[in-house]
Amino acid sequence: MIPELGHYALVLALFVALVQATLPMAGAATGNAAWMAVARPAALAQVLLIAVAYLALTWAYVVSDFSVMNVVQNSHSLKPMLYKVSGVWGNHEGSMILWVAMLAVFGAAVALFGRNLPPTLKARVLSVQAMIGVGFYLFILMTSNPFVRVIPAPLEGNDLNPLLQDPGLAFHPPFLYLGYVGFSMAFSFAVAALIEGRVDPAWARWVRPWTLVAWSSLTLGIAMGSWWAYYELGWGGWWYWDPVENASFMPWLAGTALLHSAIVVEKRDALKTWTVLLAIVTFSLSLMGTFLVRSGILTSVHAFAVDPERGVFILFLLIIATGGSLALYAYRAPSLKAGGVFAPVSREGALVLNNLLLSTATATVFIGTLYPLFLDVLDLGKVSVGPPFFNATFVPLMIPMVAVMAVGPLLAWKRGDLPGALKRLWSAAAATLAVVLLTVWVYGGPVMAIVGMGLAAWATVGALAELAERVRLFRIPLRDSLARAAGLPRGTWGTTIAHASLGIAIVGMVGSSAWQSETIQAMRVGDTAEVAGYSIRFDGVDQGIVENFRTDIGRFTVERDGAFVATLTPERRFYPSQQMTTTEAAIHTTWLSDVYIALGDPNEAGQWTVRLYHHPFVPWIWLGCIGLVAGGLVSLSDRRLRVGAPERRRSPPAAAAHAAE
Amino acid sequence: MRRFLFLLPLVLFVGVGVAFFLGFGRDPRAIPSVLIDKPVPEFALAALPGRDKADARGLATADLRGDVTLVNVFASWCVPCKVEHPIITRLAREEGITVHAINHKDKPADALAWLTRNGDPYDRVGADPDGRASIEWGVYGVPETFLVDREGRIRFKHVGPLTPAVVEETIIPLVKQLRKG
Structure with a gap:
């Protein structure tokens, strides 16, 4: 019954979206305010209906209703609750439901918070949003309906792909x-x-x-x-x-x-x-x-x-x-x-x-990704495009981008002062030089990695230098600088955080690509392997059965110069329902680098294939990405951008005064 | 001219759309081999040094006549090779199919250690350290497996690790048919 309710809600949502896609658009064209006003309740109704459909599918997963085909194919009664709930979007049909649900939520957000939008623009935006919705509702209902029943219902499901x-x-x-x-x-x-x-x-x-x-x-x-x-x-x-x-x-x-x-x-x-x-x-x-x-x-x-x-x-x-x-x-x-004109340096x-x-x-990424398809379609042969292509094309494009990234925010609108901006980046230049020298001293190469580390320093310190410039750090009393920092628009903070974080992420990307050490060994219990100065002893394997999988947990002791560093327990899981093995690597991080162990298969001789890695700077990638997200969110909290903030005429003097600082 | 500039994105997109549409009928994994139904290329490889099977010999064109055989291209550094190895072992030991191997761009010591660790189901193993013979065979990557008939012609080629499905549905029936014929 509940899956049918979900199905029904989905069909209703389609019809609501059809109305929302046509009436407000026609209303905007003919100046009919009543038709335009349909958009708001329609957008809200869509959210409600899609929520019903989504919850109906979630319910079928949570109670393991194996009369629903989608649940049979992607769930298992022993599956942990977290993955029953997340399993809803772990498959094609369910993921499309999530897709349209989000589409509806965005539409409703415009309907709710877009009070200050010009009415015709708002009506048209919501209409276009509903057109996309119509396409995807049709797609789900015609090719990927998650509410299809199966009779007779099987007793057990096929489980979700263990990797997921x-x-x-x-x-x-x-x-x-x-x-x-x-x-x-x-x-x-x-x-x-x-x-x-x-x-x-x-x-x-x-x-x-x-x-x-x-x-x-x-x-x-x-x-x-x-x-x-x-x-x-x-x-x-x-x-x-x-x-x-x-x-x-x-x-x-x-x-x-x-x-x-x-x-x-x-x-x-x-x-x-x-x-x-x-x-x-x-x-x-x-x-x-x-x-x-x-x-x-x-x-x-x-x-x-x-x-x-x-x-x-x-x-x-x-x-x-x-x-x-x-x-x-x-x-x-x-x-x-066309709008305002500006000088190239600005x-x-x-x-x-x-x-x-x-x-x-x-x-570049587009061409690299689709090149095999294009060649194949033109019968020019089969190729595959791999990392060497992207390293040779994408990476060189990022070098000038990161180099300019630090300079851009220091330039004024309309016409900028490049020598002045560069002068204010002396601290970033000094940091770049220091990092390059340090990299050459510690690692010696390769050249691209040294360039990458230098750029990372330039980006991060450049972003901080720009902030310091804005708050006149060390040039006016610290208390005044802090007051200025507190008064800066959130958008400026967001830029600084995001730009600085990109530099941090680059350190991780460069470091892990250039200086990774790796060894693959067949180890017996008691054996010791070396990677990047760490000695790793294989202490044994524990076996167990957990929920819907069997597990082998390796025990490894990591030591450096005879001193204990960590105990690592990489896992190898076998999921009988899908006849699949997955690995759960064990990672010891120092925040400067990761020691990484993945446990492979045992052989007849009692040896286990063990992959040991040392990844310098990898945690910085994740830190950098978190920083990027934080930068985006801080910018989002800027009052000027706040959804629903009163629309005011932009004040050019204020913007200009800002940039001139 | 200015108009055309604004039209350009649409023109480019039409090209991409056409390519997508034509892409449907094709299997991106299927790699055509010009060698199908052609005789095995002329090649001669020395035996993998140090392999201690009593009759360890190299692999050459002449060795592939007389019986239906599989030729498996593998390397110790190739992870998918390890995945398919139990299947190859089963084909050799249980189905009684002669499996030869070309050891592709490998160090003999590594290859030997790999065979010791994972089992050695092969009859002959030819060492191809510089990959020259693999080029003659039109090998794109490891692993690849060729089915050769009694007259020494390549009848089937599989790219990537062998799967139980390919073995059950294609290789074993084809071997039976070729042995009869």
Whole structure:
């Protein structure tokens, strides 16, 4: 009964979305206020209905209702409760329910908090949002209905893929989707603005918070996925340039560019057509990510729920959404009025450079990801594109980007003083030199790693130097500096935190790529292995049965120079219901580096395959990512961007005075 | 000109959309082999040094005539090879299929240690330290497995680790059929 209720609510949501997609749009075109007003209750009704559908599916998982096909395929009565709840989105059908639920929540947020939006813009935004909803409701109901029953009901379910039964991965998809779906807001605003024929600073101020929410979530989602790959897959890496990873990375790159170009629209009323294009592209890349993962047209280590029929459907959605919006763009964008002019060396100029580099980087990842498909379609042969391509193309693009990142915030709007800005970065330059020398002294190479460490120092210290500059640290009494710091806009704090954190993350990325040590050994109990100055003794293996899996837990003692460091217990789990083995690496972190042990298979001779790694600076990647997210959230709390904050005319004197400091 | 610039994103997207659409009919994992139904390429490899099977010999074109055989390309550094190894062992020991191996770009000591640790089901193992013979065979990566008939022609090729499904549904039936014919 309850699954049927969910199914029914889903169908109702489709019809509500159909109304919301058409009436307010027509109302905005004809000036019919009553029709436009339909958008608000419709958006709220959608949230309620989708919540019912979502809870119905969750209920079926929690009580292990094996008469529901989706539950049979992805759950097991012995599965821990956490994974029963998270299992709802651990499969294709359920993940799409989560997708539309978030879409509806974003729509409702605009309906609730968008009181100050011009009524026609609001009606059009909500209409476009509902159009996306209609597409996805149809997709779910026609190709991926999670409420399908199975008769007779089996006694036990097939269980969730054991790799997904992990706290890191349980919350990876929701944040990823929150990011993907969040960009739908920027898209809806862009399309609505194209229909309205008007893009202005107020528009940008409306787009920015949604983009910030989406960007912060996507950052967190990608970081969680990477962290999961690091400790769960047992290969010791954290990024593989796999098509599915790239599918989430492309919207992130484009979204980062959007975040920055929207600032220019907001402050200087320039780069409008470009920003609208970025908004369309960012969401299109999110849709494409959804498509690529489910279509099976690219080889990936973690493609899930591959089904060509679904792929064709999402492809049509993609063509309608992206093709339609780009056609609208080609038709309407030329008539958008161009805004303020600026010199190449200026805050705008730096942001344009940031956009150019980020867009090129996005294109690079795009080409690298889809090149095998393009060649195959043209019958030019089969290739695979791997990390060497991305290291050779993507990394060099990031070098100028990070270099400019520290300088940009120190430049004034319209016309900046580059020598002056560089002079104020002397502390960052000194730190960079010190880090480069230290790196050469400790590691000696490779050259790219030294460059990377230098850039990281430049980015982090540069961001802090800019902050110090703003609060006149050490030039006025400390108390006054603190007062100034407290008075800084949250957006400025967010920028500083995010930019400094990127530097920290770069240290982790460079360090783990350049100076990782690895050894794979067949060890008997009592054997000792060495990695990066640590000696690791294999003390034994404990076996046990926990909930829905069997486990072998290795006991290892880590010592350095004869002194005890840690006891590590890497696990190897076997899930009988899926006949699958997973590894749970054991990690000892000093915050400067990780000692990492993954337990492999035993052989007949009583030896266990053990992978031992030493990963310098890996924890800095996670710290940096947390910092990026924190920066995004702090920016989001800025009063100027707060959802529902009263709309005021932007005051150019205030902005100019700020930049002139 | 300015108009065209605004049209450009749409034009590019149409190209991508067409590629996506055409991509559906294709299996990205399927790699065509020009060698199917062709004779085994001319090659001769020395035996893996130090392998202590009584009749440890190298592997050459002439060795692949007379019986239906499998040729497995493996390396000690290849993780998927380890995954498929029990399946190959079963094919050799239980199904009675002669399995030869080409040891691809490996150090002999590593390969020997690997075979000692994981079991050695192979009849002949040819050492191909520089990967030259693998190029002749059109090997894209390890592991790959070839099925060779009595006349020394390649009849089937599998890229990546062998799976129980491929073995049950393709390899064993094909071996039976080729042995009869």
